[in-house]
Amino acid sequence: MPEKVALIEAGGTKFIVGVGDATRRIHARTRIDTTRPDETIPAAIDWLRAQGAAYAAVGIASFGPLDLDRASPKWGHITRTTKPHWNDADIAGPFARAFGCPVAIDTDVNGAALAEWKWGAGQGMNSALYLTVGTGVGGGAVVGGRLIHGLSHPEMGHVRMPRHPADAGFAGHCPFHGDCLEGLAAGPSIIARWGASLSELPDDHIGHSVIAWYLAQAAQTFQAILEPARIILGGGVMGTPGLLDRVRAEAANAAAGYFAGTPGDIIVAPALGENTGLLGALALAEGHGLPG
Numbered sequence: 001m002p003e004k005v006a007l008i009e010a011g012g013t014k015f016i017v018g019v020g021d022a023t024r025r026i027h028a029r030t031r032i033d034t035t036r037p038d039e040t041i042p043a044a045i046d047w048l049r050a051q052g053a054a055y056a057a058v059g060i061a062s063f064g065p066l067d068l069d070r071a072s073p074k075w076g077h078i079t080r081t082t083k084p085h086w087n088d089a090d091i092a093g094p095f096a097r098a099f100g101c102p103v104a105i106d107t108d109v110n111g112a113a114l115a116e117w118k119w120g121a122g123q124g125m126n127s128a129l130y131l132t133v134g135t136g137v138g139g140g141a142v143v144g145g146r147l148i149h150g151l152s153h154p155e156m157g158h159v160r161m162p163r164h165p166a167d168a169g170f171a172g173h174c175p176f177h178g179d180c181l182e183g184l185a186a187g188p189s190i191i192a193r194w195g196a197s198l199s200e201l202p203d204d205h206i207g208h209s210v211i212a213w214y215l216a217q218a219a220q221t222f223q224a225i226l227e228p229a230r231i232i233l234g235g236g237v238m239g240t241p242g243l244l245d246r247v248r249a250e251a252a253n254a255a256a257g258y259f260a261g262t263p264g265d266i267i268v269a270p271a272l273g274e275n276t277g278l279l280g281a282l283a284l285a286e287g288h289g290l291p292g
Contacts, residue, residue: 002021002022002023002025003021003022003055003056004019004020004021004027004051004053004054004055004056005019005020005021005022005056005057005058005059005281005282005285006018006019006048006053006055006057006058006059006095006099007019007020007026007058007059007278007281007282007285008044008058008059008060008061008095008281009061009111009277009278009280010034010060010061010063010091010108011034011063011108011277012034012083012135013034013135014031014032014033014034015031015032015033015034015040015043015044016029016030016031016277016278017029017030017032017044017047017048018030018278018281019048019051019053020278020279020281020282022282022286024119024279024282026275026278027051028051029278030047032044032047034083035085036085037085037086037089037090037091041089041094042094044095045094045095045098048098048099049098055099055101056101057101057102057103057104057285058095058096058099058101058102058103058104058285059103059104059105059111059280059281059283059284059285059286060091060092060095060103060105060106060281060284061106061107061108061110061111061112061277061280061281061284062078062091062105062106062107062108063078063081063083063107063108063136064078064079064081064107064108064138064153065078065079065080065081065152065153065155066078066079066091066105066107066152066153067079067152068105068106068149068152068153069152074088075092076090076091076092076093076096076103077089077090077091077092077093082175091105092105102285104281104284104285105284106140106147106284107138107140108132108138108277108280109130109131109138109139109140109156110140110147110153110154110280110284111140111277111279111280111281111283111284112130112140112234112270112272112276112280113128113129113130113139113140113141113142113232113280114140114142114147114283114284115272115276115279115282116128116130116230116232116270116271116272116276117142117145119271119272119279119283120232120270120271120272120276120279121230121232121268121269121270121271121272122142122229122230122232123271125228125229125230126143126144126229127142127143127144127226127227127229127230128141128142128228128229128230128231128232129141129142129222129228129230129231129232130232130234130270131156131215131218131222131231131232131233131234131235132233132234132235133185133186133187133233133234133235133236133237134186134187134235135186135187135188136157136182136186137156137157137181137182137185137186137235138155138156138157138182139154139156139157139222140154140156141154141222141226141228143226143228156181156218156222157181157182157186158174158176158177158180158181158182159180159181159218159221160180160181161179161180161181161184161214161218162217163179164209164213164214166206166209166210167184167210170184170189170192170193172189173186173188173192181214181218184214185211185214185215185218186237187236187237190207190211190237193207194207197237197240198211198237198240198243199239199240199241203242208242208243208246211237211243212243212246212247212249212250213250215233215243215247216247216248216249216250216251216253216254216263217250217254219231219247219251219254219263219266219267220251220254220255220259223255223266224259227259227260228266229261229266230266230268231266231267231268232268232269233247233268233269234269234276238269244268244269247263248263248264248267249263251263251267252264
């Protein structure tokens with residue numbers, strides 16, 4: 001029987017906690033509201049203990065920013081976040097102490113990128129970039145089978161953006177950078193401008209064109225830097241009907257035929273559905289104690 005793996009998709013609103021194995025079967029899962037670290041993390045550990053499994057590894061795909069330097073005394077900690085109470089919170093340590101097995105941790109978007117490359121929309125490609133557009137904007141990229149890291153993990157949501165002509169009066173919603181990609185295209189920025197989510201706006205509302213334009217500019221930026229074989233767009237905002245097609249059309253205009261491939265082939269939806277987060281945690285764990 002395949003060894004069990006503890007899986008944590010740690011989000012700013014909720015933790016999805018599960019038990020899986022190397023066959024990608026999810027045996028059980030639960031949702032725990034993200035409140036305070038001293039409440040949410042022990043609740044996740046208690047639930048995992050109640051499943052009665054001995055875990056070969058723990059995989060954590062977490063919101064960030066994270067300290068991912070294993071030589072750092074703060075490895076596995078949240079660093080500077082807008083989420084109340086979570087600055088400097090230790091995510092990895094409590095699970096390592098509770099279960100005495102290897103722990104792999106990375107950002108939720110890096111986990112999703114790795115899972116989609118291994119098993120989903122990027123399968124069979126030499127490279128894939130995953131961008132989530134929801135409460136925030138984040139991205140991760142796999143090139144040659146490896147996640148890209150530098151001093152830390154990528155913060156693709158904080159690239160600076162040109163301004164759409166119809167959006168010049170909006171200051172941006174990012175508390176750190178104002179009108180970066182996250183500050184212009186994430187869910188809260190949409191509500192801040194127009195008082196509703198993108199999917200709630202009428203089909204002919206200018207918001208659809210503005211957000212598609214920003215995401216297309218981002219896609220062009222990432223093509224210029226990495227030329228990924230797939231740009232996978234996920235997250236709640238991308239659930240808006242017609243948005244993916246709008247982004248593809250705007251990206252084709254922005255690229256002007258310069259880059260390899262065509263936006264219709266490169267820019268795609270995720271393939272792993274509701275399991276993307278937990279499978280992201282599993283993909284991270286495979287490199288740290290779990291046979292692949």
